[in-house]
Amino acid sequence: MAAVVDACQLGTGFYFQRLIEEPRSSFWPKNCSFQWLSKGFLSKPTVLKSSPLPFHGGMSYVQKKKGFHVLSPNISSPSTAVESLEAWDDEYDGVIINPESLPSSANAFASALRASLSHWKLKGKKGVWLQILEEQSDLVPIAIQEGFNYHHAESGYVMLTYWIPNEPCLLPASPSHQIGVAGFVINDKKQVLVVKEKCPCSCSGLWKLPTGYINKSEDIFDGATREVKEETGVDTIFLEMVAFRHAHLVAFETSDLLFVCMLKPLSYEITIDEKEIQDAKWMPIDELLGQPFYQEDHMSKKAIEICIAAYDNRYSGFIAHQLVSKFDGQLSYLYYDRI
Template identity: 45%
Template structure:
């Protein structure tokens, strides 16, 4: 359609340009229909055939409308997920009013495509767009040190967007030497600060960290003792423990590889090797049903009457990385041989 536009130079006339006027007169003298003149601006007139006026004007109008539509519809760059949703990672600053227009056009587009959940990852430097997103119906999903994640559910049906992480994972390390002494610490802060209570080294598993690795790391950080992981003896689940989240706590047995204690002064008030009986006799421990069960488990393990769960490196269909399956390896081997 646009390829014919250069031919229009024959149809334009100007009072100050007799060459174009002559061309136009010659064009109409060949038996064509009379022309109509439309004045454009103060100095230029448009002299074209009546029938051509409608055709060309319609073509130009259609082309202009199409171009305007392309310019007006801007969509957010997104990637599809495996659950019928899309994820958007915003990177460039944008005026809030302009962003709302782009956001609405994008949501409309995703709705037409049958998409469901919308995840928008907002870097902390673009936090000014939070208000616009919330006004459009988005809600907070989770936050990390360098970004916020907001979500939106498109269909007129109950949302199936999964909740944010529901559990925190902690470890407690039972480390005993050949003298039947257990490694214990007194904390310099937190719940047990100033109580004089001796306890196992404990800590929180970091993101992307295995339980067996976290247990060894926490012992090293708090006491300076090197150790190797043996097995998970037991685990406990509790709720509403940390910002209303649930908590998984794994009691792990470790074998010491060094014995010299160098406590972490910031978190640990004191650390020592203590006879297990002395540790278990503490009034606080005696009053705790949970700790008594843990102590009984440790004693049974010491006596060779209990087997926990060892980490077995394995692969999974859900990840390319190796992960650990914790199981009672001894019992499993016995079942194979029988």
Template identity: 35%
Template structure:
């Protein structure tokens, strides 16, 4: 394990030992047994430090003997809504919302999570999108599945719209009957699992300046493969 070093000496803040990868992230390879609560504390402190260093991602390698740490390492932020078709059904879903006029997709995703759960996040990628026809005012609608990285962990649910909110082990979310049967929920689960397994690359926002009016807009692209 590492320690955080300040200008005036060494602060007693333990971090998980990590090595840099080839894509601006870090790799943590766990080898020694550890209590899951201690691991969670170290993981949170480490993620905070890596964010300050500008790291793009964290990959954790766990041998089968440390399976007790998997639940801590892979969790989703999920909510139950107070209104809509899922009201009162006890179904856990990822936070959702609507993009405001003039708002970028990545900013809307961060804002909606903050409004519903008070969790601060950093946008990572658009993993997928779906087109709906004849939705609001008989117009087409685009729905984007996004992945964000948490910058805080203590949940304070929005009382007006959210019945409950929690961090849930991915396996528990995927085991819900609706996740197994409903097409959209099933694909969300499969895509998230592919991302966790480091097999799936989504689309990241890249700022662009218009040659006509100097307005900054964003193009979403597979930045990983583009830079290969």
């Protein structure tokens, strides 16, 4: 969800300044920590040991203030041995560049990147992944100049990619979905826990189910119970997932998945989050569905009707079952009906 926003912002965050000939200088921020990509994406690390490739002219880069000047190819530069960038092989005949090993100057980075691309092309490699940390952001325009494309961004870094073969790119697209949850909480009096949000949107003034986005690496059912707790102060446990909605071209043209979860209340006293919620209360089902909004919004009305059917044991949703997958060797949750 947030990744999409950062990637868009980075599009105007870096730039080339106009050509100004001046003495070359080296610039590089202090070393910074780096956490590698998720498991299952990398094979064992290998350091490229290609023959040194001399850098003969071509574009050179000079750092000035917060931008780079591109020096024309006819400016003489001494021939120096250029080593390839340190990188790991991935499982798909591609490479992933180690951001901690990037050269300490713009010119060295440009020449090493160009030499590495030539080396990987000779080896028949395909996709190249280049993560540039926030502290290294001055290197982004150089990589773009060499043919890299933006893939995605997170807090602290931007990921760039390069497709070597002269054929359609097969690298996976950037993250395209945001994931939300809605919590249906009903007490023994058949009253539903509802909130009225502080927002100028179409749901302004509407009594609705507590909803929100799940956090990074958070399970769906944990996100549902957390959102209910944060917005209303009511403790709950997850029972089952009863439905989900898939919509497209929502925020920043991303797709949106909303999972509707049945939750059992463990407490009943309401304490609202005044930053997000205008009010919250226990409301009879008929009063909830009697609002004009639900007479016009057939999807929201159907979702609540499904929740009521599940409460009355006329419908079975999906329960979270924890299993180990051989794909990554980790425990995760598979949602399915009772067998």
